[in-house]
Amino acid sequence: MCIDRHSPALTRRDSQHGLSLVEIMVGVLIAMIGVVIIFQMLATSEERKRSASSGSDTQVSGIVGITALERDVREAGYGYSSAAFDNAATPVMGCTVNAYDTARPTPAYTFRLTPVQIVQGASGASDTVIVLRGNGSTFPAAHVFTESTDTTKKTRGRAGLSPRDYALIARTSPTLQCFLVEITEVNNDYGTCSTCVDAVTIQHKQGNYSYVTYLPNNATQIDTRTARYNNPTPPVSFTNGFIFNLGNGARRNIWTVNNNRLQVTNDLLYLDIDGTAGNDPVEITEGVINLQAEYGIDANNNGQIETGEWTTTDPVTPAAWANVLAVRLAILMRSGQYERTQVTTAVPTWSGNATSPLVVTNLDGTASSTTPANAVDDWRNYRYRVYETVIPLRNILWGSNIRP
Numbered sequence: 001m002c003i004d005r006h007s008p009a010l011t012r013r014d015s016q017h018g019l020s021l022v023e024i025m026v027g028v029l030i031a032m033i034g035v036v037i038i039f040q041m042l043a044t045s046e047e048r049k050r051s052a053s054s055g056s057d058t059q060v061s062g063i064v065g066i067t068a069l070e071r072d073v074r075e076a077g078y079g080y081s082s083a084a085f086d087n088a089a090t091p092v093m094g095c096t097v098n099a100y101d102t103a104r105p106t107p108a109y110t111f112r113l114t115p116v117q118i119v120q121g122a123s124g125a126s127d128t129v130i131v132l133r134g135n136g137s138t139f140p141a142a143h144v145f146t147e148s149t150d151t152t153k154k155t156r157g158r159a160g161l162s163p164r165d166y167a168l169i170a171r172t173s174p175t176l177q178c179f180l181v182e183i184t185e186v187n188n189d190y191g192t193c194s195t196c197v198d199a200v201t202i203q204h205k206q207g208n209y210s211y212v213t214y215l216p217n218n219a220t221q222i223d224t225r226t227a228r229y230n231n232p233t234p235p236v237s238f239t240n241g242f243i244f245n246l247g248n249g250a251r252r253n254i255w256t257v258n259n260n261r262l263q264v265t266n267d268l269l270y271l272d273i274d275g276t277a278g279n280d281p282v283e284i285t286e287g288v289i290n291l292q293a294e295y296g297i298d299a300n301n302n303g304q305i306e307t308g309e310w311t312t313t314d315p316v317t318p319a320a321w322a323n324v325l326a327v328r329l330a331i332l333m334r335s336g337q338y339e340r341t342q343v344t345t346a347v348p349t350w351s352g353n354a355t356s357p358l359v360v361t362n363l364d365g366t367a368s369s370t371t372p373a374n375a376v377d378d379w380r381n382y383r384y385r386v387y388e389t390v391i392p393l394r395n396i397l398w399g400s401n402i403r404p
Helices: 008-014 021-074 394-399
Strands: 096-100 108-112 116-119 128-133 143-148 152-155 166-171 177-182 201-203 208-214 220-226 241-247 251-258 261-266 282-286 288-297 324-334 384-392
Touching: 021 128, 021 251, 021 261, 021 282, 021 288, 021 324, 021 384, 116 288, 116 324, 251 288, 261 288, 324 394
Parallel strands: 096 177
Antiparallel strands: 096 108, 116 128, 128 251, 143 152, 143 241, 152 201, 166 177, 166 241, 208 220, 251 261, 261 282, 288 324, 324 384
């Protein structure tokens, strides 16, 4: 039997040897294009994800910063708001307060008696906002004292005054003078205060003193501490005047922007734990590159702040402080995410731009009008957001009508 080795079936089978080189190269090319597209999509997706995440972080940081600052300013003036009463009764707002703190490198120092003080930054740099507030538990009307020594004050009534409280001592005649003391005694149960038996005299002595601490279940205990804020050599002797009770947790908070961080320092509680020979700041939030503030002064006494009544000029007289109704604040936030394209083309603005504009610099410190050599330093390649608010000074509004 003869078998045909060249039958059509065998010829077709033998001709199917596999893919040609051209077919393989086309397949590889298609696969490479697919891989490139996939990686490009992943890179774009990751970039957008980073932008969104960074934007969200910036938004949270901005809200935290403006909320903390606003909450502090709302409490400004508590404890001494009646110092703005403008009828020659207690016109001491704005006076220079002589203070003393044994923990400071230079114990004796001064500050200005104002609920809010705005220190303008040079050439549009961030402002410094200083907030002074007490935390007393009683209504913040002034106590009147009629007799005085360097360590005692005889009042018409010492209700609400307690040991450890900060007390602002002020007088208007013959000259306007103020100083800060720490109350050490309001009765004669725990010391040798011979002048305290009249039940109206307070004491602000140096050295150790005792006070009552109230515990749960109506229990009490006697604690002892050393007076920290009483100057052994008072800068001025008083015969009569006013006492403003600031409570035992008064604060003079100094708000600044440093290295793109919003920080606050309590000037009344000097604390140098890090050994930098300076009062330790507390970091509130990051990403802040500019802080601006203005006073709202009702100059025409119509009960509202009009467009032309926002100013960066400090109120000087007690009468002027009685008309300070609000403070306007703005913080400029910058995202930490670098964008390959210029996503910001104009410097952000805020409501107070006419008198205190927002200033942006490149990340290397050069002016925004220049183009840095390194694109990463270009401010235009980052996203920005402005947070601003108007804060009524409620304690000044109330206190300007309080008579001692």
